[in-house]
Amino acid sequence: TRSPVTVTVTGAAGQIGYALLFRLASGQLVGPDTPIKLKLLEIPQAVKAAEGTAMELTDCAFPLLHSIDVTDDTREAFDGTNIGLLVGARPRAKGMERGDLLEANGGIFKPQGEAINANAAEDVRVLVVGNPANTNALIAQSHAPDVPAERFTAMTRLDHNRALAQLAAKLGVGVDEIRRLAIWGNHSATQYPDLFHTEVGGKIAADLVERDWMRDEFIPTVAKRGAAIIDARGASSAASAANAAIDHVYTWVNGTAEGDWTSAGVVSDGSYGVPEGLISSFPVTARNGRYEIVRGLDIDEFSRERIDASVQELVEERDTVRGLGLA
Numbered sequence: 001t002r003s004p005v006t007v008t009v010t011g012a013a014g015q016i017g018y019a020l021l022f023r024l025a026s027g028q029l030v031g032p033d034t035p036i037k038l039k040l041l042e043i044p045q046a047v048k049a050a051e052g053t054a055m056e057l058t059d060c061a062f063p064l065l066h067s068i069d070v071t072d073d074t075r076e077a078f079d080g081t082n083i084g085l086l087v088g089a090r091p092r093a094k095g096m097e098r099g100d101l102l103e104a105n106g107g108i109f110k111p112q113g114e115a116i117n118a119n120a121a122e123d124v125r126v127l128v129v130g131n132p133a134n135t136n137a138l139i140a141q142s143h144a145p146d147v148p149a150e151r152f153t154a155m156t157r158l159d160h161n162r163a164l165a166q167l168a169a170k171l172g173v174g175v176d177e178i179r180r181l182a183i184w185g186n187h188s189a190t191q192y193p194d195l196f197h198t199e200v201g202g203k204i205a206a207d208l209v210e211r212d213w214m215r216d217e218f219i220p221t222v223a224k225r226g227a228a229i230i231d232a233r234g235a236s237s238a239a240s241a242a243n244a245a246i247d248h249v250y251t252w253v254n255g256t257a258e259g260d261w262t263s264a265g266v267v268s269d270g271s272y273g274v275p276e277g278l279i280s281s282f283p284v285t286a287r288n289g290r291y292e293i294v295r296g297l298d299i300d301e302f303s304r305e306r307i308d309a310s311v312q313e314l315v316e317e318r319d320t321v322r323g324l325g326l327a
């Protein structure tokens with residue numbers, strides 16, 4: 001057995017938290033041999049519910065689960081954290097403008113970034129799940145100047161997995177026969193799932209499907225899947241989001257397969273015309289515990305237009321939080 005990893009989960013009493021924590025405690029986050037110390041952060045009103053979940057975790061008698069702390073103290077929650085899963089966020093209330101939403105989330109992700117900067121472990125890695133995920137990640141990263149910016153990421157792996165599943169169904173292949181799919185931009189309805197580099201049985205996926213299907217069905221189905229789940233289930237995606245969060249961290253730590261890549265919201269270095277410093281989704285490989293943007297892909301006109309539109313939305317979100325002094 002290796003030395004334990006300390007994992008902080010915010011919003012632990014929420015629906016994603018409930019779908020996530022048992023899988024973490026059973027050893028699925030980084031691998032089967034690593035003991036885990038869980039730190040659960042909640043707002044004061046939800047601490048009791050998080051403690052209830054902690055009781056259930058205890059009752060599973062997971063051999064790898066070393067400890068569980070429940071707290072409403074942000075600094076304490078990130079003390080010694082190796083992996084931070086930032087799930088808790090402020091949902092959009094009726095009539096709330098985007099600026100108000102970003103400001104409310106700034107009140108959450110700024111102190112969390114500061115606490116990570118002050119208290120987390122040297123090798124801390126952060127995944128922001130709570131929406132608007134890309135810009136919340138940017139806010140947290142902006143307040144953690146001593147942590148390498150690349151350690152802050154936003155989740156687009158659920159979008160990636162949704163796109164894999166849609167394409168596999170369309171082509172009648174297994175998801176494991178698809179390589180090099182990519183989600184670009186913001187985790188929002190403007191995101192762009194790109195099939196122009198995607199390989200299926202040695203062929204490019206964009207050449208295997210009708211252009212109309214790609215434009216009018218595939219792209220909107222992936223981008224609006226979250227709303228379709230709410231419509232069907234009466235609640236937003238939870239188990240699939242938790243699953244994607246685990247995939248994101250597992251890949252980050254253990255790497256992508258040779259010749260393949262995945263998608264993640266990472267800090268832009270200016271690649272593909274995405275302004276430096278934005279946290280945007282890119283095709284990424286993972287090696288030696290680092291996510292790296294895949295270089296040198298040709299971007300056709302169809303893709304360019306869509307990537308630019310989604311990145312423009314991220315620029316606007318960044319400008320709003322800058323105006324509020326949050327980034």
Ligand code: NAI
Pocket residue numbers: 010011012013014015016017041042043046087088089090091108128129130131132133155156158159187236237238241
């Ligand atoms: P939920 O409402 O069930 O749970 C959120 C929890 O966060 C609540 O228990 C709340 O008390 C807690 N919380 C709020 N502020 C907090 C703070 N400052 N510190 C700690 N905890 C805090 O929501 P759910 O379904 O678990 O979703 C969580 C977030 O994940 C939402 O923002 C949702 O939009 C987002 N999401 C992102 C996806 C992605 O692909 N990036 C996919 C699905 C959901």
